[in-house]
Amino acid sequence: MSEFIIMTYNIENMRNLFSKNQFSLDNIEKVKSLERIIIKQQPHVLGIVEASDKINHHQYFIDNTKLVDFGYKVGKSEHKRGKQDLVFYYRDPFEIVTIDDSIEFYEDWIEDIDQDGIEEVCRFERKPLEILFHLKGTDITLLVILVATKSKGVFSVNDLVNHQYLALANRKKLLAESKKIRNRVDQLMDEQPQLPLIVMGDFNDDPGMDSYEKILGASSIETIMGSIFEPDKILHNTLYHFCKTDRHKDLWTTEYPDLIVQNFGLHKAWLDHIFITPNLLVESAPLKYFMNSGEIIPKDADARNASDHYAVYCKFQV
Numbered sequence: 001m002s003e004f005i006i007m008t009y010n011i012e013n014m015r016n017l018f019s020k021n022q023f024s025l026d027n028i029e030k031v032k033s034l035e036r037i038i039i040k041q042q043p044h045v046l047g048i049v050e051a052s053d054k055i056n057h058h059q060y061f062i063d064n065t066k067l068v069d070f071g072y073k074v075g076k077s078e079h080k081r082g083k084q085d086l087v088f089y090y091r092d093p094f095e096i097v098t099i100d101d102s103i104e105f106y107e108d109w110i111e112d113i114d115q116d117g118i119e120e121v122c123r124f125e126r127k128p129l130e131i132l133f134h135l136k137g138t139d140i141t142l143l144v145i146l147v148a149t150k151s152k153g154v155f156s157v158n159d160l161v162n163h164q165y166l167a168l169a170n171r172k173k174l175l176a177e178s179k180k181i182r183n184r185v186d187q188l189m190d191e192q193p194q195l196p197l198i199v200m201g202d203f204n205d206d207p208g209m210d211s212y213e214k215i216l217g218a219s220s221i222e223t224i225m226g227s228i229f230e231p232d233k234i235l236h237n238t239l240y241h242f243c244k245t246d247r248h249k250d251l252w253t254t255e256y257p258d259l260i261v262q263n264f265g266l267h268k269a270w271l272d273h274i275f276i277t278p279n280l281l282v283e284s285a286p287l288k289y290f291m292n293s294g295e296i297i298p299k300d301a302d303a304r305n306a307s308d309h310y311a312v313y314c315k316f317q318v
Contacts, residue, residue: 007043007313051087235275238294
């Protein structure tokens with residue numbers, strides 16, 4: 001029996017690590033921290049959010065760190081997603097079959113997102129990245145969807161009323177993206193029920209509803225996970241087991257200051273997730289999730305230096 005690690009990591013402004021296609025001298029320590037974090041976990045598939053949009057940056061990062069010893073390759077789409085891209089690093093026995101084969105699904109669409117009788121044009125600021133992987137020496141294929149959904153944050157200077165207006169608008173955009181992602185999951189589960197599916201990345205939402213989501217009547221993260229009226233199609237959150245123990249206090253992947261109340265405290269949020277389809281939980285499945293293996297990387301000095309998010313990973317067995 002073989003074990004494989006799948007990991008997702010929002011590497012804050014990764015493009016800034018490079019200058020003239022080399023490491024920026026100002027960010028050498030961040031590069032070293034990232035190298036140590038990745039090498040410690042040795043993921044077989046690493047989905048990077050806020051990745052550099054330059055493929056030569058990624059190749060340079062691999063070739064000039066210890067990642068080269070593991071034979072990592074870069075999985076990058078030709079589709080433009082802006083300077084903060086979505087990119088995969090992967091290694092044997094994983095190989096890529098297709099990249100962005102169904103990207104047209106994520107084109108602009110029309111929907112009454114807040115059910116006010118007015119249809120709006122909805123669009124992704126950064127379309128999800130789909131890669132179909134094959135495990136060498138087997139007949140197993142695995143589809144991984146990497147996402148970076150709309151941020152709920154309001155980062156411009158505003159009065160309180162306008163801040164609330166923009167915050168609600170951001171929730172609407174986030175909910176629209178989440179509903180579209182869920183539609184894609186439903187489509188795949190209906191058309192290819194045996195296909196193992198992982199949806200992971202920075203979802204910019206944690207469980208439950210904040211005051212703005214209560215106005216909309218929906219939680220973005222629960223929307224992606226699925227409806228209780230279709231229990232066989234609910235996605236499994238690989239970190240849920242934290243909630244059953246005293247580890248629930250560690251169940252957060254980023255922290256940030258309050259932009260309105262400057263009380264020197266930090267908000268903690270669980271924004272980074274790995275979701276899997278139920279067929280990965282079946283004991284007899286060719287590829288199955290190693291129960292309760294979901295983890296957050298240690299929140300140590302390297303992790304704090306590397307990014308404003310903490311990577312999430314879990315294990316699978318063949």
